Amino acid sequence: MDAVYRFALRLAGNRDAAEDLVQDTFFRAFRAWHQYTPGTRAKSWLFTICRNVFLRQRERRQRHEEILVETAHEDPRAISREAPVFASASKASDPEGAFFRSIVDGEILRAIDELPDEYRTAVVLSDLEDLSYNEIAEVMEIPVGTVKSRLFRGRRQLQDRLHDYAVEMGYIAAAADEA
Amino acid sequence: MFEGLKKLFGGRGGNGTEMIACDEVRSRLFEYLDRELDQVSEEEVRRHLDACPQCYPRAAFERRFLESLRTAGEGQLAGADLKNRILKALAAEEEG
Numbered sequence: 001m002d003a004v005y006r007f008a009l010r011l012a013g014n015r016d017a018a019e020d021l022v023q024d025t026f027f028r029a030f031r032a033w034h035q036y037t038p039g040t041r042a043k044s045w046l047f048t049i050c051r052n053v054f055l056r057q058r059e060r061r062q063r064h065e066e067i068l069v070e071t072a073h074e075d076p077r078a079i080s081r082e083a084p085v086f087a088s089a090s091k092a093s094d095p096e097g098a099f100f101r102s103i104v105d106g107e108i109l110r111a112i113d114e115l116p117d118e119y120r121t122a123v124v125l126s127d128l129e130d131l132s133y134n135e136i137a138e139v140m141e142i143p144v145g146t147v148k149s150r151l152f153r154g155r156r157q158l159q160d161r162l163h164d165y166a167v168e169m170g171y172i173a174a175a176a177d178e179a
Numbered sequence: 180m181f182e183g184l185k186k187l188f189g190g191r192g193g194n195g196t197e198m199i200a201c202d203e204v205r206s207r208l209f210e211y212l213d214r215e216l217d218q219v220s221e222e223e224v225r226r227h228l229d230a231c232p233q234c235y236p237r238a239a240f241e242r243r244f245l246e247s248l249r250t251a252g253e254g255q256l257a258g259a260d261l262k263n264r265i266l267k268a269l270a271a272e273e274e275g
Contacts, residue, residue, distance in 0.1 A: 001257045001261075001262055001265070002255075002256045002257050004257075005255070005256065005257035005261070006252050006255045006256075009255060019257075019258075019261050022257065022261060022265065023261075023264065023265050023268065026265050026269060027268070027269070027272070030269050030272060030273075086237055086240055089240060090236070095236040095237075095239075095240060096236055096239040096240055096243060097239070097240035097241075097243040097244055098243065100243050100244050100246070100247035101243070101247065103247065105250065105251040105252075105254060108247060108248060108251035109251055109252065109255075112248070112251075123248070124252075126213065127245055127248040127249060128248060128249065128251070128252035129252075130249075132213075132215065133210075133213070133215050148209070148210070151209060151213075152209060155209070155244070155245075158244075158248070159244060162244075162247075
């Protein structure tokens with residue numbers, strides 16, 4: 001239940017909404033237990049239900065609003081692009097990213113919460129809950145290639161935010177601008 | 180020139196086989212760290228990282244980053260109240 005709660009918390013954004021979401025998830029899972037395929041990972045199945053419940057609830061809430069759907073170009077070639085944050089950390093004499101250790105967990109979770117939905121879900125399922133690319137693809141109903149690109153973009157955005165935070169807090173020096 | 184450099188770099192691997200290029204390693208780095216590569220591909224990346232002074236710190240950076248995400252969520256557990264509430268509700272549902 002802890003894993004579903006963590007996932008719900010990242011989706012819903014606050015504790016009360018997350019608790020309701022977890023409760024709904026377990027109710028639906030209970031009623032749909034006959035649809036669960038023994039031998040598959042129960043955690044993935046529960047995440048799928050949790051995400052579907054969340055999306056349906058959100059759709060109801062935003063019926064009359066335009067939902068911003070992430071439509072960034074999913075260009076797999078972009079994956080080989082350099083990460084500006086790494087270049088910056090290198091210049092700030094921390095090429096191995098030790099500054100990540102000094103960032104408090106709350107700040108990391110806040111940065112995750114600020115990611116666009118589709119990146120956030122992929123990052124949470126992979127990096128907090130340790131699902132494989134195939135499992136994430138099933139939960140999110142997207143191709144594995146899209147999982148890869150969303151993880152890539154989500155992680156890069158997170159790194160940029162955390163790097164800015166580390167500089168702001170003085171954990172690392174701001175990289176000097178190149179002449 | 181690139182091919183020449185690649186061969187030179189391959190020589191640093193010490194096993195006589197040609198090493199994959201830095202660009203190739205960068206494009207597979209997250210998959211490597213996520214243990215999503217097949218065995219051959221994983222070995223190619225590992226061999227390159229062992230020898231490349233540019234890519235190794237990059238991999239260390241990404242690994243440190245992913246570790247920080249993993250540990251950030253660990254402290255967040257569902258409260259006992261929530262667990263009890265759900266278990267009771269499910270028990271009532273089963274009886275009803």
